Amino acid sequence: MFNPKKIPFRGEIIDITVPISPSTPIFPGDPEPSIESAFTIEKDGCAVSRLILGSHTGTHVDAPSHILKDGLAVDDLNLENLIGQAVVLDFSFRNGALTDYILDKAYNHLKNTDHVSILLLKTKPSFHYENNSRVSGLQAGESNKGIEFEEPPENSVYLDSGAAEWIVRNGFKTVGIDSFSVDNLSSENLSAHHILLSNNVNIVECLDMSSVEAGIYFFLCLPLKIEGCDGAPARALLIPYS
Template identity: 70%
Template structure:
């Protein structure tokens, strides 16, 4: 269960949430985000907006029901597993599949350089080339607002293969986050990483903004919208440093 006493508030707060706007990149085929004025101060005395976007828009949490029959919906997730000690690993020099061996090596290298990585670290965050974005015209590799740019040569950013997902489960992580659109290959139809992680109660957070975050340990806090019986939901995600 959620215990407010476990949240350290003395360190620097880093917002790692991708904002939702008409500029927000989306996965091809997902609903395009729209924010419209519904009521205005001038005419109605108050401002109210009409929001329209997919459940996997911007920084979001995938619920097990996203790909698993009878899987939990996002409102049923244990919030305690979406907050806690986290380690950020840097994979910005790697394209394509991240294997279990690659994760093991980078994790051990980071652990040797950071004594704060202990068994209490329950969240794994993957910083990839997708972290490098422009604020008002996002430039996540090969994507644009509205979906895939067919004119550009496709190159799969870093993603988890089946061995990497299995490694995460074996290590006992409760949540894995990535700054790309998917923990799986963007061309994958079977989604092996999603299946392995979600079927083993490992939360998935996608589309984090880690461009200004250095590898190391933090406290991670991620709260998805409580949308009943939904397959996922946008979330506000924060990192809190130790200093």
């Protein structure tokens, strides 16, 4: 059971959220994010913006209804499973599929993992985001339409079905990755998504893990409460244990 009194707020808070702006990387074909002024302080006495974006824009949580016909919507997720002790494994030196053997070896190499319920994967992400100035070769403010991956889809780091089953078998409640998908970017059957979401394992994608080292952290990730939706942008934080 989650106990707020045990949150280690004495440590530094690391924001691992990809910001949302018109230049935020999107998966090809997803709605392009737009932020427009609806009211201004000068004319209306207050500032209000009009937001247009897909449910999987920036750092986001996939709900089971993303790929399962009768799956839970994002507003029905158990938030306790998105809060807790997390392990970060660094696979930024790898290409291709992560297998159960690879995950097991990296996980067992770390110490103090007894109460870990969240698995975060640092990879060489398929997109690049830096200071909101250049994204996947685009200048800030330019359209994401026709965006190309920095790495060919076959070189993206992803979970094969055995790795997804390993995650379920080891009792993880959430898995996060700094790429567009836990599956191969060219996958059509989304086997990892199906295995994880059908077993009540949350998926968080498009994290910014660039400044995070492998280790144990406290993790907090809260998706927007959008009724009946298949996913939602989220704010994701890590707190190192002192």
